[in-house]
Amino acid sequence: MRPRILNRAKMPKDTVELARYLIGKLVLRSLPGGVAGGRIVETEAYDVGDLAGHGTSGKTSRNRSLFLDHGHAYVYLAYGTSWMFNVSSETVGVGTGVLIRAIEPTLGIPLMQRNRGSLLMRDLARGPGRLCAALQIDRQLDGIDLCQPGQLWLASGEAAAGGPASGGPASGGPASEIGVSKRIGITRAADSPLRFYLRGSRFVSGPQALNA
DNA sequence: TTGGCGATTGGCT
DNA sequence: GCCAATCGCCAAT
Numbered sequence: 001m002r003p004r005i006l007n008r009a010k011m012p013k014d015t016v017e018l019a020r021y022l023i024g025k026l027v028l029r030s031l032p033g034g035v036a037g038g039r040i041v042e043t044e045a046y047d048v049g050d051l052a053g054h055g056t057s058g059k060t061s062r063n064r065s066l067f068l069d070h071g072h073a074y075v076y077l078a079y080g081t082s083w084m085f086n087v088s089s090e091t092v093g094v095g096t097g098v099l100i101r102a103i104e105p106t107l108g109i110p111l112m113q114r115n116r117g118s119l120l121m122r123d124l125a126r127g128p129g130r131l132c133a134a135l136q137i138d139r140q141l142d143g144i145d146l147c148q149p150g151q152l153w154l155a156s157g158e159a160a161a162g163g164p165a166s167g168g169p170a171s172g173g174p175a176s177e178i179g180v181s182k183r184i185g186i187t188r189a190a191d192s193p194l195r196f197y198l199r200g201s202r203f204v205s206g207p208q209a210l211n212a
Numbered sequence: 213t214t215g216g217c218g219a220t221t222g223g224c225t
Numbered sequence: 226g227c228c229a230a231t232c233g234c235c236a237a238t
Contacts (some may be wrong), residue, residue: 073214080232082220185219
């Protein structure tokens with residue numbers, strides 16, 4: 001099955017629903033050297049009223065993309081070193097989104113290896129900053145429509161020829177194989193169960209205790 | 213205008 | 226496991 005771009009009308013607006021929905025979907029990036037990307041294996045929801053959410057205290061020049069209709073990219077720099085890629089959620093004017101924390105690389109692997117300066121499959125896109133480095137996601141892509149063909153978009157279906165990629169026991173598993181935990185690396189609202197991951201995937205980030 | 217701090221990562225102990 | 230790197234937001238001066 002060829003990758004099929006996600007339809008905004010069929011994509012959940014609700015932040016938590018979207019975070020679950022995106023597990024197993026594809027992130028695809030068009031680069032001069034070809035198309036790279038893979039299957040989303042880990043997300044975090046930053047919901048309405050969320051004390052850890054960037055949009056919760058109002059729209060600013062940094063976070064304005066979070067206030068776009070669901071399915072747009074919000075990209076920002078964390079710690080001065082790592083880019084973070086989010087999918088906006090809810091309707092226009094609501095500053096919420098879903099952080100994409102890890103993908104299982106399936107397409108354009110040599111490209112991603114070059115971008116990361118590493119050959120290790122497991123480390124190519126495990127963690128939000130690594131993911132962005134692998135796919136060359138930075139401020140240039142902030143605000144773009146992810147439901148439209150272009151430089152970066154979301155899709156469903158198998159990413160590469162040859163069937164399901166090897167991601168561990170749960171690779172290609174059903175929705176019931178989505179695990180839930182608290183979010184990683186935040187101090188406010190630190191205990192809310194808003195992180196979702198593909199159970200059993202070796203491409204998921206975070207400590208083992210959160211990936212049971 | 214300044215200073216504290218963050219949705220991280222990689223290198224070193 | 227600890228910590229520096231490195232940048233820009235944002236609240237306080």
